[in-house]
Amino acid sequence: MCLPLVDGANGSRGPNMTLLWIAAATLSAAVLSSAACSDRPGASSEAPSSSARSLNGALTWPEADAADDGPWVMAAKNYRSTRYSGLDEINLQNVSRLRVAWTFSTGVVAGHEAAPLVIGSTMYLVSPFPNLVFALDLSQPGAPMKWRYDPRPLSAAKGVACCDAVNRGAAYWNNLIIFNTLDNRTIALDAATGVPRWETPLGDISLGESMTMAPLVVKEKVLVGNSGGEFGVRGWLAGLDAATGRLLWRAYSTGPDSDVLIGPSFRPFYPSDRGKDLGVSTWPADAWKIGGGGAWGWLSYDPQLNLVYYGTANPGPWNPDQRPGDNKWTSGVFARNPDTGEAHWFYQWSPHDLFDHDGVNENILLELNASGTTRPVLVRPERNGYMYVLDRRTGEVLSATPFAHITSSHGVDLTTGRLIVNPQKTPVRGRVVRDICPSAPGAKDWQPASFSPRTGWLYVPHNNLCMDFESVDVSYIAGTPYVGANVVYRPGPGGHQGNLTAWDPVAARAVWSINERYPAWSGTVATAGDLVFYGTMEGWFKAVNARTGEIVWQFKTGSGIIGQPVSYRGPDGHQYIAVFSGVGGWPGAVVVNDLDTRDATAAAGWGLTMAPLQRETRRGGTLYVFTVEGS
Amino acid sequence: MARPIGLITSLACTGAVCLVTFSCEREARRFPAPGQVGPRVEAVRLTSLSAGGSRPTGRERSPFQENAYGISEGKRLFSAFNCNGCHANGGGGIGPALMDAAWIYGHGPDQIFTSIVQGRPDGMPSFAERLTDEQVWQLVAYIQSLSAQTTRDAAAGRTDDLAPMPPDLRLERLSPRQTGHR
Numbered sequence: 007m008c009l010p011l012v013d014g015a016n017g018s019r020g021p022n023m024t025l026l027w028i029a030a031a032t033l034s035a036a037v038l039s040s041a042a043c044s045d046r047p048g049a050s051s052e053a054p055s056s057s058a059r060s061l062n063g064a065l066t067w068p069e070a071d072a073a074d075d076g077p078w079v080m081a082a083k084n085y086r087s088t089r090y091s092g093l094d095e096i097n098l099q100n101v102s103r104l105r106v107a108w109t110f111s112t113g114v115v116a117g118h119e120a121a122p123l124v125i126g127s128t129m130y131l132v133s134p135f136p137n138l139v140f141a142l143d144l145s146q147p148g149a150p151m152k153w154r155y156d157p158r159p160l161s162a163a164k165g166v167a168c169c170d171a172v173n174r175g176a177a178y179w180n181n182l183i184i185f186n187t188l189d190n191r192t193i194a195l196d197a198a199t200g201v202p203r204w205e206t207p208l209g210d211i212s213l214g215e216s217m218t219m220a221p222l223v224v225k226e227k228v229l230v231g232n233s234g235g236e237f238g239v240r241g242w243l244a245g246l247d248a249a250t251g252r253l254l255w256r257a258y259s260t261g262p263d264s265d266v267l268i269g270p271s272f273r274p275f276y277p278s279d280r281g282k283d284l285g286v287s288t289w290p291a292d293a294w295k296i297g298g299g300g301a302w303g304w305l306s307y308d309p310q311l312n313l314v315y316y317g318t319a320n321p322g323p324w325n326p327d328q329r330p331g332d333n334k335w336t337s338g339v340f341a342r343n344p345d346t347g348e349a350h351w352f353y354q355w356s357p358h359d360l361f362d363h364d365g366v367n368e369n370i371l372l373e374l375n376a377s378g379t380t381r382p383v384l385v386r387p388e389r390n391g392y393m394y395v396l397d398r399r400t401g402e403v404l405s406a407t408p409f410a411h412i413t414s415s416h417g418v419d420l421t422t423g424r425l426i427v428n429p430q431k432t433p434v435r436g437r438v439v440r441d442i443c444p445s446a447p448g449a450k451d452w453q454p455a456s457f458s459p460r461t462g463w464l465y466v467p468h469n470n471l472c473m474d475f476e477s478v479d480v481s482y483i484a485g486t487p488y489v490g491a492n493v494v495y496r497p498g499p500g501g502h503q504g505n506l507t508a509w510d511p512v513a514a515r516a517v518w519s520i521n522e523r524y525p526a527w528s529g530t531v532a533t534a535g536d537l538v539f540y541g542t543m544e545g546w547f548k549a550v551n552a553r554t555g556e557i558v559w560q561f562k563t564g565s566g567i568i569g570q571p572v573s574y575r576g577p578d579g580h581q582y583i584a585v586f587s588g589v590g591g592w593p594g595a596v597v598v599n600d601l602d603t604r605d606a607t608a609a610a611g612w613g614l615t616m617a618p619l620q621r622e623t624r625r626g627g628t629l630y631v632f633t634v635e636g637s
Numbered sequence: 638m639a640r641p642i643g644l645i646t647s648l649a650c651t652g653a654v655c656l657v658t659f660s661c662e663r664e665a666r667r668f669p670a671p672g673q674v675g676p677r678v679e680a681v682r683l684t685s686l687s688a689g690g691s692r693p694t695g696r697e698r699s700p701f702q703e704n705a706y707g708i709s710e711g712k713r714l715f716s717a718f719n720c721n722g723c724h725a726n727g728g729g730g731i732g733p734a735l736m737d738a739a740w741i742y743g744h745g746p747d748q749i750f751t752s753i754v755q756g757r758p759d760g761m762p763s764f765a766e767r768l769t770d771e772q773v774w775q776l777v778a779y780i781q782s783l784s785a786q787t788t789r790d791a792a793a794g795r796t797d798d799l800a801p802m803p804p805d806l807r808l809e810r811l812s813p814r815q816t817g818h819r
Binding site for chain 2: 162438474481492494607608610
């Protein structure tokens with residue numbers, strides 16, 4: 007946290023006042039000696055760690071030009087998760103004429119996080135609870151509904167959804183639309199008619215489980231994971247047969263190797279990840295059974311290596327003193343064979359996580375070309391504040407560079423792979439530890455970045471937040487929260503809560519950054535028109551010059567935006583940009599549930615910083631579609 | 638130099654204060670008798686709309702409504718049973734705020750009692766058979782203190798934890814049109 011020091015020489019009104027000011031200044035200096043000020047993302051209060059390093063070479067995406075940019079067939083656009091559209095009909099020359107083509111109200115007013123899918127001339131949408139699914143006919147004026155489906159999830163499921171009853175979207179495979187319900191069912195609908203083809207129950211709300219993630223279909227397997235790290239839920243990723251929904255394998259994130267599907271193929275890069283049944287031995291007795299590690303975030307896939315990459319969520323409870331040990335395999339990233347679920351490697355972003363730093367963010371797969379060799383890498387803007395570049399064959403960390411203000415750690419030890427935690431910021435039972443940066447929502451939460459092959463940069467929507475944290479002992483009661491912490495979030499240096507940052511992963515530095523008053527909780531899409539689109543929690547949808555960071559267009563929608571924007575070519579051949587407007591998600595719960603912000607811990611820490619948002623936006627649930635040349 | 642106040646003198650003063658201000662209830666400690674503690678809650682209505690015209694509603698009160706120990710126990714139970722996991726320190730989160738004037742299922746002590754015991758459709762779990770009636774009444778008294786529905790002098794003056802809001806006894810009762818927003 008950044009505070010000016012009092013100048014003892016000013017305003018002297020006599021010896022007593024001068025002494026008072028000097029005493030205040032000295033006290034402030036002593037108390038704030040560990041704090042530092044910076045407006046630029048990527049600056050840490052401690053000496054730069056050697057893990058912050060630039061890369062040799064250039065990052066490329068070889069198939070970019072061959073991509074079919076008409077449709078948007080999966081939430082992340084493609085298996086590499088670039089969230090980039092090669093369409094350039096909308097560009098810097100005409101974006102000032104971008105206008106609303108049509109809108110669609112889902113009828114639900116809660117946080118809308120989903121990415122719309124466009125396949126052929128149909129758009130598919132999933133709403134937050136009750137997870138209504140809509141198919142819209144893009145070939146007709148105003149995109150009328152073709153069909154809609156109500157999976158009727160249990161209303162009680164809302165009681166075990168930590169962070170608003172959101173849903174991040176559907177997946178498409180072989181004329182099926184596949185999505186998850188909050189009450190733990192994966193459902194496949196006939197894409198033409200909306201008739202259910204199969205339904206697979208996978209979890210139990212009485213154990214605090216829920217599902218919010220967008221599935222990924224890989225080689226006729228539907229990959230889905232659960233949520234519930236705040237409810238003592240044991241996390242897992244499951245593979246279902248895409249044609250029938252039959253459960254083929256389930257890989258837990260904690261427990262014995264046989265449950266975690268760790269076998270002869272497992273070759274973790276770092277020694278601390280080698281050993282038998284570490285998913286048991288790195289926990290106190292039986293704590294792994296309620297240990298968290300859900301796979302509620304993003305999956306990527308490399309068809310050449312036949313590996314799917316995904317992260318595991320935080321260990322439970324938040325109070326780390328109740329679970330000594332590294333708490334494997336939480337807050338890390340797995341590489342698994344999608345056919346069998348077998349693990350090939352694992353890397354733990356935050357061993358014995360202290361701060362609710364889920365490891366589930368997007369994994370952007372790119373190729374690092376240097377001196378004639380190509381290294382397949384995985385780029386991850388991680389919750390703990392570091393932009394990681396890993397070799398995705400092995401899980402070796404090539405670099406880890408701060409992209410936000412960090413006080414909670416000093417970098418990553420590249421020899422051991424271990425995060426170097428700052429002991430002064432470690433939570434202590436019954437004591438309030440202040441100014442832990444990044445906060446529990448992290449330098450970046452679920453909101454996904456995009457990559458432009460034209461600039462070679464990532465466009466990262468993220469947070470600028472620190473927190474005060476008090477651990478308290480908590481009892482496990484199935485179906486109730488298992489957290490054990492009082493937390494309050496505060497803006498980071500600069501006073502703003504969010505940023506959209508253009509990040510050069512090779513140079514390992516920010517190129518430009520836009521400050522936002524609230525966390526930038528929406529996704530981003532980058533286009534060949536050299537534009538980046540994102541939305542703010544107040545409800546502005548913005549277009550940015552991808553090279554300079556200048557905001558070149560914006561439009562105020564009806565409610566805050568936390569959705570994932572997409573771009574597609576309509577049946578009329580013109581380019582469209584679509585995004586959900588409907589505030590919510592974890593910070594937006596303050597608005598959705600009309601919380602009382604006199605309590606700064608409301609919504610697990612947001613009461614202080616999100617209070618003003620209640621005056622700036624109200625609940626909503628409308629899809630906006632923008633175009634220049636279309637209709 | 639002031640004379641120190643003797644023990645007997647201070648006890649006598651406390652007794653006098655009790656008699657004068659009738660605040661003995663605040664300090665009472667009762668050890669639970671076996672069996673029923675607090676009124677039996679029956680026929681709780683969740684709406685004021687009554688077919689055939691309005692009828693007076695019974696409003697069983699928590700026996701701990703003016704009792705500092707009971708409210709303090711309620712506060713302890715509120716975190717021990719993870720109520721704070723959904724309701725924070727009263728501001729809400731996964732569950733609604735309990736310190737404001739908006740009550741989905743009613744703010745009366747009997748209505749709060751049944752909400753805890755029965756659970757509610759949109760995610761409030763049922764705590765039936767997990768809490769004794771006495772514990773539920775203590776929780777009711779604490780929850781009511783968050784919205785200043787109990788006597789102020791029985792509510793907590795200071796918390797030893799991270800203090801996210803004013804002390805309980807300084808919380809203000811909001812009218813239905815007011816909110817907690819600044």
